[in-house]
Amino acid sequence: MTLSEVASMVGGEVFGDSSVVITGISGIKEARQGDITFVANPKYSSLMKTTSASAIITSYEVNNSSKPLVKTKDPSLAFARLVSLVGPNKVRHPQGVHPTAIVAEGVSLGEDVAIGPYTIIEKGVSIGDSTIIYGGCFIGHDVKIGKDTLIYPQVALRERVEIGDRVIIHSGTVIGSDGFGFATVQGVQEKIPQIGTVVIEDDVEIGANVTIDRARFNKTLIGKGTKIDNLVQIAHNVIVGEHSIIVAQAGISGSTVVGKRVILAGQAGIVGHITIGDGAVVAAQAGVTKSIPNSTKVSGYPAKPHEQAKRVNACLQRLPIAYNKIKELEEQVAKLRETIEELKNKSS
Numbered sequence: 001m002t003l004s005e006v007a008s009m010v011g012g013e014v015f016g017d018s019s020v021v022i023t024g025i026s027g028i029k030e031a032r033q034g035d036i037t038f039v040a041n042p043k044y045s046s047l048m049k050t051t052s053a054s055a056i057i058t059s060y061e062v063n064n065s066s067k068p069l070v071k072t073k074d075p076s077l078a079f080a081r082l083v084s085l086v087g088p089n090k091v092r093h094p095q096g097v098h099p100t101a102i103v104a105e106g107v108s109l110g111e112d113v114a115i116g117p118y119t120i121i122e123k124g125v126s127i128g129d130s131t132i133i134y135g136g137c138f139i140g141h142d143v144k145i146g147k148d149t150l151i152y153p154q155v156a157l158r159e160r161v162e163i164g165d166r167v168i169i170h171s172g173t174v175i176g177s178d179g180f181g182f183a184t185v186q187g188v189q190e191k192i193p194q195i196g197t198v199v200i201e202d203d204v205e206i207g208a209n210v211t212i213d214r215a216r217f218n219k220t221l222i223g224k225g226t227k228i229d230n231l232v233q234i235a236h237n238v239i240v241g242e243h244s245i246i247v248a249q250a251g252i253s254g255s256t257v258v259g260k261r262v263i264l265a266g267q268a269g270i271v272g273h274i275t276i277g278d279g280a281v282v283a284a285q286a287g288v289t290k291s292i293p294n295s296t297k298v299s300g301y302p303a304k305p306h307e308q309a310k311r312v313n314a315c316l317q318r319l320p321i322a323y324n325k326i327k328e329l330e331e332q333v334a335k336l337r338e339t340i341e342e343l344k345n346k347s348s
Helices: 003-010 042-049 075-086 306-317 319-347
Strands: 013-015 035-038 055-059 069-072 174-177 182-185 188-191 197-200 211-213 219-222 297-299
Touching (some): 003 055, 055 075, 069 075, 211 219
Parallel strands (some): 035 055
Antiparallel strands (some): 013 069
């Protein structure tokens, strides 16, 4: 297709030769002649000079390019749309109910539901239209799954969990396991029953090997549109607001409330019983020990406002220099004291 055709597909505007023929899609470093790529982050704009791509999708602010450009308001979204339209064929999902699947009597299956081999569906489960469950999954009793949901292999949904519409759950994830609750009685850890549930609202995506624990009483809640990366731990009674992002290896302790549009970066750790305000950003490896106001960025351990954390870190990096300077000053002070004592002795 020509570059002008690409522009019409993504709602962009061509700057340069609109007749350039596009034969492939690739990242800016890997692109070859005939490929189209994109630049959304200004820090990668220098790669526009070295890429072999024949054209670049970018924002209206970019002008320093010898390559033909397709300019859009949101280059990332435009490129994603192009990939979905002309990329490789979609994965061939299971169809129908596989004969090896074990489906209990009375299970409610909507139209066009697919269940892969060796999946177990317990009593009282209801599954909405066009939902796909791959092989090797376990769906516990009284689970409710909405329509157009996609569950990949080896996912376990424990009893009474509720999953909304258009949810994607990747392999190895466990939703509804017992919350980590114990009471010490005469030096012995006694298990506290976890009788609540987990509710996953619409349009949530959950990565591989994520664990979301059931509440002690009410529910652990993941708000609609939230995206969770791989290897995330969400403890019992946690509430995650709508359209938040939780990146790999983050951990949220029990009964914490995470607001709307929050970003928890990789390996962030959140203590229990606090609130992360709407629009807050927790930087990678930050350790949050107290509540965070709305629209605040924090980093470090213990987490503090990002600008303050940067100043503290800058001071820490200078500790070896400060240590050597103090040691030098101590030696000078010691010599001065010796000199003063010698002068006192002479004068006496």
